[in-house]
Amino acid sequence: FKLSNGQPAKFFSSHDKSTVDLHFKWMQQYGIDGVFMQRFFGNAKNRDKESLTVIKNAFEAASKYERAVAIMYDLSGLGANGEDCSAIIEDWKYLVDELKVTNQAGKKTYLHHNGKPLVTIWGVGFPDRPYNIRNIGLEKLIDFLKNDPVYGNCTVMLGVPTAWRTLNADCVNDPYLHQLIKKCDIVLPWTVQRYTPLLHNDMDRLRDNTIDDIKWCTDNKLDYVPCISPGFSWHNLSRYEFPDDVKPVGSIPRQGGRFYWQQIATAINAGASMLYVAMFDEVNEATAIFKSSDNPPVSAVTSFINMDGKPSDHYLWLTGEAAKVLRNQKPLTLKMPERK
Structure with a gap:
């Protein structure tokens, strides 16, 4: 590359x-x-x-x-x-x-x-x-x-x-x-690939499922942790894994962190007290939250997605902000926080 x-x-x-x-x-x-x-x-x-x-x-x-x-x-x-x-x-x-x-x-x-x-x-x-x-x-x-x-x-x-x-x-x-x-x-x-920002009001579905899941778990004396993800794309992987059904590039777009924060806010408002983030370093399915370049390789064969103009550490920072909310160190906002 x-x-x-x-x-x-x-x-x-x-x-x-x-x-x-x-x-x-x-x-x-x-x-x-x-x-x-x-x-x-x-x-x-x-x-x-x-x-x-x-x-x-x-x-x-x-x-x-x-x-x-x-x-x-x-x-x-x-x-x-x-x-x-x-x-x-x-x-x-x-x-x-x-x-x-x-x-x-x-x-x-x-x-x-x-x-x-x-x-x-x-x-x-x-x-x-x-x-x-x-x-x-x-x-x-x-x-x-x-x-x-x-x-x-x-x-x-x-x-x-x-x-x-x-x-x-x-x-x-x-x-x-x-x-x-x-x-x-x-x-x-x-829940990776199960919700998307491209479907109108899909966060309502996430909210309702989370509320019902938590109730079932509470009734059965179990704890519950929702899974959230910044986005998803496995176009390159799919060319080898299922060549008859190659997936589009950036099928679940990150929207610069908007989709990620929507899930965070929805899950916490639905009663979640902890969150599982998928994933820290999974590059092949484009779920990674670690530092990534906004200037990916250029290739006629392989497609890359960028950071939507955001800093390389944007998703690490957002994850840290979500952790502060879970620790009651700051209030939850529905809108994605902005860095000062």
Whole structure:
């Protein structure tokens, strides 16, 4: 890739320790509480050196900059060929024993919820998955994380589809999902691509869903965290993933942060007391909130989206402002805040 001035465009690697250090430094600088380290099923199963290096560096940086950090197991990659969640159980033992994730050197910053270490299991109830939630050992995994005498006593968050409560639309129509949810502690619905600024009054739909979700969770003694995202685009990725259905560029536009702040304000007004931001550094689906250039590479083959003329740190700053609202350090405004 080349920039408009002909210079080669450079990109970072999360395998590089200084990259991870800088990312956590930004979190501290902008008042972002911390991150979930996404650990895919394949990484857990194969325990590859690369992903373990990133985790080690992340926990070191989290301690250095006093940012929260937690493990999120993503079931993507789990097949239909008899595999189950036992690999995750073994991986959690390894992370606790060998990497000391819940007892890292220096400042202890592993994310706790209600006094217990928080572990997330993501990808439960999506109909496009090859696995069936009834036969991959999810109850055993949840029971292990909550009740094992050595590795348990954890709070468990479950990552589910947007329509988890009604069991339709983007969710499997299986009431067993509700049984699993009730065994956990926090519900995290995946709402990326489910709302858009291009649909009139779509924030009303987000508000109503959030209110109804929170009521269901309250009735069942569960906590609830809405998922928000600055925008979405996977045109480039879709050319390889589904060449028969290539997606448009910038399909869910950021509108300079307007869409992001609309979701923040809507979720908080609907009763949310915490927010999950998707994502810190996911570039291939254009959800990243970290620093991005308004002068992306120029290519006849690959399309890039810019920052709508906003500063590179615009979404880090907005996320920090949302965090202040959640901490009651400033009042919520419906209009996106402006920097002084």
